[in-house]
Each structure stands twice: as structure tokens, then as C-alpha cells.
Amino acid sequence: MKKGLIIALVVIGVIVLLGVGACQFYAGNYNSMVSRAEAVDAQWAQVENQYQRRYDLIPNLVETVKGYASHESEVLTQVTEARSRAGGVINVSADVLNDPQAFQRFQAAQAELSGALQRLLAVAENYPDLKANENFLALQDQLEGTENRIAVERRRFNETVQGYNSFIRQFPRMFIANMAGFTPKAYFASEPGAQNAPRVTFQ
Secondary structure, three states: OHHHHHHHHHHHHHHHHHHHHHHHHHHHHHHHHHHHHHHHHHHHHHHHHHHHHHHHHHHHHHHHHHHHOOOOHHHHHHHHHHHHHHHHHHOOOHHHHHOHHHHHHHHHHHHHHHHHHHHHHHHHHHOHHHHHOHHHHHHHHHHHHHHHHHHHHHHHHHHHHHHHHHHHHOOOHHHHHHHHOOOOOOOOOOOOOOOOOOOOOOO
């Protein structure tokens, strides 16, 4: 009788210990996933900040160029329209990271704006007075700095996402991730020529 009771107590003890261990394992990994997901969202906010900074520079840049090259209406219109399209997807929630199509639209709008800006700055090459304008030079420097910060924040974002994605895909964490609704986040894809910093300076 006593022997049977002891065995039953040992079995119950083992079950309790296993249950506590499983709970601790689940809770620890769940909390780590939450922390990593929050880190991704925080880094996303940094990316958005830099895109917003560029977005805010454009009206002054366009007005300055227009003052010297008003007949370059096609390029000025392209920049204005690209800015308008990009503006609709700059301040989007971090939920876009869970929607590959929405994330792709965000990237496409920003890439279109980058291309339009490069065409606008190339136009300035034909206007020596514009290239010498102090306001234009200051805006050009700010834009160059912003483009570099965008590249840095995008790289940091991808590194943060890689850490998160790797963590939730590892065995056996993948089961916890699936149960708790943690899904892989999207990466920024390289754009053509992305390995080279955008050149917005003139000789």
C-alpha cells in the first residue's frame, strides 16, 4: 500500500515538474518572440522616419528647381506625382510587415520616388545658376544625408527581421510561433543599384 502510494506520488511529481518545465519553456519563448516582434516594429518606425524626412524635403527642392528650370515641367510633375503616391504609403502601420503585397507596394512607391528624384537632380546639371544656389545646395546635402540614412535603416531593419524570422522558425519554437500567431516578416528587397549610395552631388 505504502509502496503504491510512493510510486503514485513520484509519478505525480514528475508530471508536475514536466508541466512546470513545459510552461516555463513556452512562456520564455513566447516572451522572446514578443520582444523580437517589438524590435522589428521599432526598427520599422525608424525606416518610416527617414522616408518621411525625405518626403518633407521634396516640396522645397521642387520649388527651388522650378525657380530656375520652370520649363522642366515633365520632371517636376513626375516628382510631385511620385511624392503623392509615396505619401499614401509612408505612415502605414507595422501590420504591413505581415502582408507581402502591401509591403511590396510600399517599396515600389518609394523606389518610384527615388527614381523621380534622381531625374530631377540630373536636370540641375544643365543649370549652373541652380547648382550654385545656396538653398539648392543645402537641400541637396540634406537629401544625400537622408538617402544614406534610409539605406542604413533599411539594412538594420533587415537584420532585425532576420533575427526574428530565424528565431520563430527554429525547432521546437516553430510550434509555439504557430500556436501564438507569430508569422515571418517581410524584408526590404535590394533595388537595382542599391549597392551604390545614391549620388546627388554635382561637380
